[in-house]
Amino acid sequence: MILDWDYKQVQEYVASLGEKSFRAKQLFEACVCLKNLDEISNLPKELKEKIKNDYFSYEVAAHLHSKDGTQKVAIKLADGSVIESVLLKYKYGYTVCVSTQVGCRMGCAFCASTLNGLVRNLTAGEILLQVLFFNRILGGTLKERKVTNVVLMGCGEPLDNYDNVAKFLRLISAKEGLNISQRNISLSTCGLVPNIYKLADDGFCVTLTISLHAPNDQLRKTIMPIANAYSLEDVLKACDHYFDKTGRRICFEYSLIGGVNDTDECINQLAKLLRGRSCHVNLIPLNTVKEKGLVGSTRKRGYVLAEKLESLGISATVRRTMGEDIEGACGQLRNRVEGENR
DSSP: OGGGSOHHHHHHHHHHTTOOTHHHHHHHHHHHTTOOGGGOTTSOHHHHHHHTTTSOOEEEEEEEEOTTSOEEEEEEETTSOEEEEEEEEETTEEEEEOOOEEEOSSOOTTOGGGTTOEEEEOOHHHHHHHHHHHHHHTTOOSSSOOEEEEEEOSSSOGGGGHHHHHHHHHHHHOTTTTOOOGGGEEEEESOOHHHHHHHHHTTOOOEEEEEOOOSSHHHHHHHOGGGGTSOHHHHHHHHHHHHHHHOOOEEEEEEEBTTTTOSHHHHHHHHHHHTTSSEEEEEEEOOOBTTTTBOBOOHHHHHHHHHHHHHTTOOEEEOOOOOGGGTOSTTHHHHHHHHHHO
C-alpha cells in the first residue's frame, strides 16, 4: 500500500511505472491529504488505473461526536478489519490517538481492546491513515496541518508491533509528510522491556509512557499478564536506559480501580518506587468496561491521591476524562461495531 511508503519509495515506485518524476510529488501529496483516486484531478486516468491496486481504501463504519469536542471513529480497512481512533481537542491544538493493532493480546484486566484477542498487526500506513483521516476532517493539508500531537494509546500494544510502529514514527515525522516532531508524539506500552531498549537504541525520542497501574509485582500480575514476564525492576531499568539515551522524562499511567489499587498504601508504595526518577504520574479514573466488571475510582479520590503523590515528591496529575458519552475507553466502539456486523 502506497501509504506504507516514504517519499523516496514513492519516487522509486513512480519511476518503475515509467512515469515522469513530478508525478511522485503529486501522488505523495494526494496520499497525505487522504484523497481517493476520483478526487486526484492532476493525475491522468491511465496512471490511476496503474496504481489502483496499490492505493489505500477504507470505510467509515461509525463516527461519533462528544459534547466535549472529542470525536471517535471506527474505520473498516480493506480486509474488513475494524480499528478505532480518537480526536481530542485541547487548548494547544488537536491530538489524535491511534491504534497499532487490530485487537490486542496483552490481556490487561481493565481494557476492552483485549476482549477478543489479537487479530493482526497494523501496517505503518494503516496507523498513518488514522492521523491523516482527522487531519482531513479538520480541514488540514500537507502545508497547513491541523493535527499537532499524536499518541499511540489506542487498541493494541505498540511495542508488540515494533517494526511497523517504528516505520510509522519515521513517516509521521518526515519533513516531506506531516512533519510532526517526535517530541509531540507519545507512545504507551504495558512494558515490553526488550523493545523499550530497542526504541532508545534506534534513536527515537518520543515521550515514553508506561502503563504501570500497580506499585508492586504481586498486584500488577493480577491486573496485567505482562508482569509475569517482566518485573517492575526490569521495566524501570529499561526506562532509566531510555531516559539516559533521550533525556525525555518518563510518564507513568496509573488507572485508578476502586478498591484495587487506589489505597493510601498503594500510593505510598508508588512514590517509593518512583522517587529519584525524572517522571510524571498520570492518574486515570478508570472508564468502566462492563465486560470486565471493574469500577473506576471517583475523580475526587483521584485528586486526593495526586496531592498525596505531590507531597511525597512525585509529579502527578489527574487526567481529564474525555469522550465518556461516545464509548471513550479503548476498544469499546470497535467491539460494538464488530458485534453489529456479526
